[in-house]
Amino acid sequence: MMFSGKEIKNIKGLSAREVSERLCQYGYNEIPSQKRRNVFLIFFHVIKEPMLLLLIGSGTIYFFLGEQKDALMLLSFVMVVVGITFYQERKTERTLEALRDLSSPRALVIRDGEQKRIAGREIVKDDIIMIREGDRVPADAVVLSCSNLLVDESLLTGESVPVCKSDWDGKGISRRPGGEDLPFVYSGTLVVSGRGILKVTSIGVHTEMGKIGKALQGIHEEDTLLKKETGKIVRNFSIAGTILCLLVIIIYGLTRGNWLNGILSGLTLSMAMLPEEFPVVLIIFLTLGAWRISKSKVLTRRAPAIETLGAATVLCTDKTGTLTLNSMYLTTLCVDGVYYDVDTKKIDLLPEIVHDLVEYGILASQKDPFDPVEKEVKRLGEFYLSGSEHIHNNWRIIKEYPLSKQLLALSHVWESPDKCNYVISAKGSPEAIADLCHFNQLQQNEMKACIEDMSRRGLRVLGVARSSFKKMDLPDVQHDFVFEFVGLLGFIDPVRETVTDSIREAYEAGIRVIMITGDYPGTAIYIAKQIGLKNSEQCITGPELEKMDALQLRDRIKTINVFARVVPEQKLLIVNALKANGEIVAMTGDGVNDAPALKAANIGIAMGDRGTDVAREASALVLLNDDFSSIVQAVKLGRRIFDNLKKAIAYIFAIHVPIAGMSFLPVLFHLPIVLLPAHIAFLELIIDPACSIVFEACPDEKNIMNRPPRNLHEALFNRKTFIFSLLQGLSILVVVFSVFLFALYLKKGEFEARTLAFVTLVFANVMLIMMNLSWSKNLMGIVKSRNQALGWVVFGALLALGLVIYVPILRNLFHFSELSLADIIFALASGMVSLAWFEGLKAINKKFFPVSVFK
Numbered sequence: 131m132m133f134s135g136k137e138i139k140n141i142k143g144l145s146a147r148e149v150s151e152r153l154c155q156y157g158y159n160e161i162p163s164q165k166r167r168n169v170f171l172i173f174f175h176v177i178k179e180p181m182l183l184l185l186i187g188s189g190t191i192y193f194f195l196g197e198q199k200d201a202l203m204l205l206s207f208v209m210v211v212v213g214i215t216f217y218q219e220r221k222t223e224r225t226l227e228a229l230r231d232l233s234s235p236r237a238l239v240i241r242d243g244e245q246k247r248i249a250g251r252e253i254v255k256d257d258i259i260m261i262r263e264g265d266r267v268p269a270d271a272v273v274l275s276c277s278n279l280l281v282d283e284s285l286l287t288g289e290s291v292p293v294c295k296s297d298w299d300g301k302g303i304s305r306r307p308g309g310e311d312l313p314f315v316y317s318g319t320l321v322v323s324g325r326g327i328l329k330v331t332s333i334g335v336h337t338e339m340g341k342i343g344k345a346l347q348g349i350h351e352e353d354t355l356l357k358k359e360t361g362k363i364v365r366n367f368s369i370a371g372t373i374l375c376l377l378v379i380i381i382y383g384l385t386r387g388n389w390l391n392g393i394l395s396g397l398t399l400s401m402a403m404l405p406e407e408f409p410v411v412l413i414i415f416l417t418l419g420a421w422r423i424s425k426s427k428v429l430t431r432r433a434p435a436i437e438t439l440g441a442a443t444v445l446c447t448d449k450t451g452t453l454t455l456n457s458m459y460l461t462t463l464c465v466d467g468v469y470y471d472v473d474t475k476k477i478d479l480l481p482e483i484v485h486d487l488v489e490y491g492i493l494a495s496q497k498d499p500f501d502p503v504e505k506e507v508k509r510l511g512e513f514y515l516s517g518s519e520h521i522h523n524n525w526r527i528i529k530e531y532p533l534s535k536q537l538l539a540l541s542h543v544w545e546s547p548d549k550c551n552y553v554i555s556a557k558g559s560p561e562a563i564a565d566l567c568h569f570n571q572l573q574q575n576e577m578k579a580c581i582e583d584m585s586r587r588g589l590r591v592l593g594v595a596r597s598s599f600k601k602m603d604l605p606d607v608q609h610d611f612v613f614e615f616v617g618l619l620g621f622i623d624p625v626r627e628t629v630t631d632s633i634r635e636a637y638e639a640g641i642r643v644i645m646i647t648g649d650y651p652g653t654a655i656y657i658a659k660q661i662g663l664k665n666s667e668q669c670i671t672g673p674e675l676e677k678m679d680a681l682q683l684r685d686r687i688k689t690i691n692v693f694a695r696v697v698p699e700q701k702l703l704i705v706n707a708l709k710a711n712g713e714i715v716a717m718t719g720d721g722v723n724d725a726p727a728l729k730a731a732n733i734g735i736a737m738g739d740r741g742t743d744v745a746r747e748a749s750a751l752v753l754l755n756d757d758f759s760s761i762v763q764a765v766k767l768g769r770r771i772f773d774n775l776k777k778a779i780a781y782i783f784a785i786h787v788p789i790a791g792m793s794f795l796p797v798l799f800h801l802p803i804v805l806l807p808a809h810i811a812f813l814e815l816i817i818d819p820a821c822s823i824v825f826e827a828c829p830d831e832k833n834i835m836n837r838p839p840r841n842l843h844e845a846l847f848n849r850k851t852f853i854f855s856l857l858q859g860l861s862i863l864v865v866v867f868s869v870f871l872f873a874l875y876l877k878k879g880e881f882e883a884r885t886l887a888f889v890t891l892v893f894a895n896v897m898l899i900m901m902n903l904s905w906s907k908n909l910m911g912i913v914k915s916r917n918q919a920l921g922w923v924v925f926g927a928l929l930a931l932g933l934v935i936y937v938p939i940l941r942n943l944f945h946f947s948e949l950s951l952a953d954i955i956f957a958l959a960s961g962m963v964s965l966a967w968f969e970g971l972k973a974i975n976k977k978f979f980p981v982s983v984f985k
């Protein structure tokens with residue numbers, strides 16, 4: 131919200147040069163918190179990964195064995211793996227930094243005489259800042275001027291009752307928080323009502339909040355369900371790998387008498403068993419997922435929201451600004467029960483009878499309005515009444531009576547030209563205006579009929595009243611004026627073009643949509659029909675909701691999709707009723723009073739354009755453009771992220787089966803060793819980018835929004851996924867081991883048999899990546915899909931494979947032999963055969979099963 135020109139008149143604020151000087155002198159407006167990782171911290175984090183430690187350990191053993199070339203090659207692999215992992219970690223960190231900057235609290239300041247919205251951390255001492263209801267105070271400051279400013283300082287004082295603030299007289303010095311009518315506000319406190327203009331006195335560690343900032347360093351978020359699950363998988367694999375490692379060392383040592391080589395084989399098996407990709411993949415998917423969602427104008431504030439998005443069964447949304455454009459058009463004027471349609475595209479003059487209604491509607495608005503309703507009233511007045519006695523650009527406003535919970539109307543007191551009287555204009559909800567005008571029952575019934583008629587046409591209705599007052603001390607409340615009813619204003623808020631299609635898409639995805647609005651039932655039902663909301667004829671109003679007990683609401687809410695005349699506090703009742711019925715609820719909100727409902731919802735979604743800081747803090751997602759279609763797109767992306775993460779985890783498990791098998795079986799059957807540490811490192815150079823880049827970039831399945839929401843408690847790696855991955859891994863193992871045995875049977879020698887088996891494993895690995903990118907598309911469909919990362923990984927893998935086979939120095943380091951074209955074709959065919967059954971299963975599933983057996 132921008133402040134009016136009058137409020138900031140003669141306030142220039144700091145200049146750019148002064149800001150720069152203060153930033154150098156005092157630093158940024160930050161308190162002690164978790165530090166961002168720099169390059170050296172990321173490098174240290176990467177180098178201590180178990181896989182790299184195992185490679186270093188294997189390289190050390192090669193030195194002891196006198197195999198310096200092998201040792202140097204392993205260490206070079208360490209550097210390559212470090213480079214790839216460092217790149218991924220740095221990319222993740224940069225994405226996190228971008229998301230942090232995007233989600234940084236914003237502050238409205240005056241600099242060089244202009245209003246600017248900046249990140250809260252960029253505020254400096256002596257800055258002039260403006261606050262309003264719902265904002266967090268960004269720094270300690272004195273109040274230069276304010277209107278009905280109430281601040282909740284419970285964060286610092288423990289007292290839950292908001293305290294009133296007053297203007298600073300320029301003499302007092304800041305004191306501790308707490309106490310009424312003081313001109314000081316403090317960083318981190320919440321503006322409950324009103325607004326004010328402040329001058330910053332302290333920032334960062336020098337604020338009252340900064341003095342207790344160290345306590346914030348101990349705050350850490352609880353691990354998500356996915357993180358706990360992947361942690362459990364890694365733990366189980368690590369235990370199994372340790373046991374098998376010891377087993378290999380013992381078997382090798384006892385059967386072959388070479389304990390050092392036994393340790394080397396054991397370390398190789400440990401490397402093959404270690405699923406170190408799991409936690410990396412999870413971090414990358416969630417971070418890049420949040421980044422992808424932000425491109426759809428939805429900011430992720432809490433990572434668990436990404437997990438929950440795909441499980442949402444109900445979307446509860448506001449009407450104004452989310453389903454509609456929040457661009458009000460004044461189309462109908464009602465005076466004495468008679469309607470007058472307005473169209474500024476036509477030149478027809480307004481009837482004289484409605485001139486007063488437009489005049490007092492303008493007087494009840496800001497001179498330089500920001501609110502779309504007030505803007506529209508002023509626009510219409512200037513179009514029709516410009517230059518007439520109904521436009522008062524030279525009048526001076528004396529006092530404002532703001533909206534309150536008790537009375538949803540506001541009044542402006544103006545000084546009349548004769549300087550003897552005050553002219554008062556009020557506007558607000560028709561019920562509040564009727565209350566100010568002390569309507570009798572007959573008048574209330576007549577107004578109610580007009581309101582119902584207008585709301586059935588989809589109009590938002592406001593009432594206007596006027597009064598006059600002799601120049602003397604003004605009363606404390608609006609009720610003390612004697613108001614005369616002027617008329618009703620009817621506004622239309624057009625529905626967003628994308629909403630109807632988005633609601634249809636939500637229904638196809640098995641997601642129910644509920645509209646919650648403060649508007650009249652007629653308006654709500656009109657909009658519900660227009661956007662295609664199911665069961666739009668039925669509606670529950672706020673007063674009806676108030677009379678229901680929890681069980682009644684739970685029963686009624688199963689079929690009701692329209693809630694009208696609802697106050698923000700009642701959203702919490704709706705959320706709790708839906709959750710009690712087993713629904714996974716996404717809820718939108720923008721005001722301070724929406725915060726409890728946003729917090730209680732499984733996915734709280736705050737409005738970015740018009741939402742308050744409190745609503746954003748209570749939410750898991752922030753809708754940057756306040757558009758309902760962005761929520762549906764976020765749900766779609768949430769499903770895609772979970773799908774791709776599931777595919778990546780399945781791939782990681784599947785590929786580790788043949789790698790571990792080919793490390794263990796030759797030792798068990800006293801055969802030549804197939805996989806050495808260098809071979810495992812080579813395979814990791816394919817596996818790492820495949821699982822963290824190729825699968826992450828995989829486009830969504832065609833049916834992603836044609837299936838019901840997933841069960842929130844569905845395991846990422848459930849029994850069905852485990853079985854398919856195990857079968858994939860075992861089929862590759864059987865084929866690769868058979869190729870190895872066949873080569874030995876043909877007397878090809880250890881090096882040639884190893885090379886043939888390894889090439890088969892690489893080809894099978896590439897096939898496994900491609901086939902797991904989609905569990906519905908066939909291989910040709912996957913190849914045609916636009917996944918550039920897949921092309922680069924496949925090209926890099928095959929190029930590297932060619933180099934280690936046909937470049938003599940590399941071939942010797944890998945203990946390989948050169949293969950003929952016939953051998954390559956045989957290995958390629960074997961790799962493809964190992965997964966042919968899976969491709970066949972896809973075709974059968976697509977033909978005979980409407981729902982994928984893979985899900």
